[in-house]
Amino acid sequence: MEPRAVRRVLVAIDDSEASLRAAEFANEFFAELPVEVLVVNATPVSVSWYPGARYGIVAPSGWPQPYQFGDASESDRERLLGDAKEHGRHVVDASGIDGDDTIVDVGDPVEVIRRAADDHDVDLIVVGTSDKGWWGRLLEGSVSNELVKTAHRPVLVVR
Numbered sequence: 001m002e003p004r005a006v007r008r009v010l011v012a013i014d015d016s017e018a019s020l021r022a023a024e025f026a027n028e029f030f031a032e033l034p035v036e037v038l039v040v041n042a043t044p045v046s047v048s049w050y051p052g053a054r055y056g057i058v059a060p061s062g063w064p065q066p067y068q069f070g071d072a073s074e075s076d077r078e079r080l081l082g083d084a085k086e087h088g089r090h091v092v093d094a095s096g097i098d099g100d101d102t103i104v105d106v107g108d109p110v111e112v113i114r115r116a117a118d119d120h121d122v123d124l125i126v127v128g129t130s131d132k133g134w135w136g137r138l139l140e141g142s143v144s145n146e147l148v149k150t151a152h153r154p155v156l157v158v159r
Contacts, residue, residue: 008036010122010153011097012113012143014043015087018128022158023095026126038120039099041088042112043080080106110146117153125155 011026013019023039030037084104092099101120105112117125129144144157 004123006030006033006035006123008038008120008122008124010038010040010113010117010120010125011099012109012125012127012147013039013041013088013091014084014109015091016128016130018130018158020091020095020128022126022128023091023097025158027095027097036101037097037099038116038122039088039092039097039102040113040116041084041091041102041104042109043084043087043104043106044109077106109143110150113143113147114151117151122153125151125153126158127155128158 009026009030011023013023026037081104084106088102088104091097092102103112103116105116113125113127116122125147127144127147129142132142144155147155148157
């Protein structure tokens with residue numbers, strides 16, 4: 001198999017410090033290369049009832065909330081898209097990354113990122129990671145870990 005040049009990179013962002021580090025890394029690493037950058041910001045809907053569990057879980061206030069990946073109401077969707085655009089602008093501005101295209105969506109971040117990577121035929125997905133600990137991973141999962149396992153493209157995880 002011949003090596004393929006990286007010509008299109010997807011940088012997955014959210015409102016976390018880890019995604020800012022990933023965007024900064026991508027900006028520095030690919031700055032001098034002729035690479036098209038696609039920025040994707042996917043936001044889940046936070047709920048206190050987790051329908052994926054067999055009998056459901058009710059999380060007390062103040063605990064990290066599980067996510068609902070189904071359809072949000074139209075008003076919730078518009079609010080979440082507005083928040084995601086604002087957070088995305090902050091990360092893009094702070095990192096200096098020059099995204100040729102930006103996608104903002106509401107839903108399961110892993111699904112949104114994988115779909116965008118496939119639709120735009122990217123050569124590499126760049127995503128940040130942070131140490132949530134076992135409890136945080138149990139409640140929230142790990143987008144970077146799930147992408148490494150399931151993406152149809154190479155994934156570069158920035159710590």
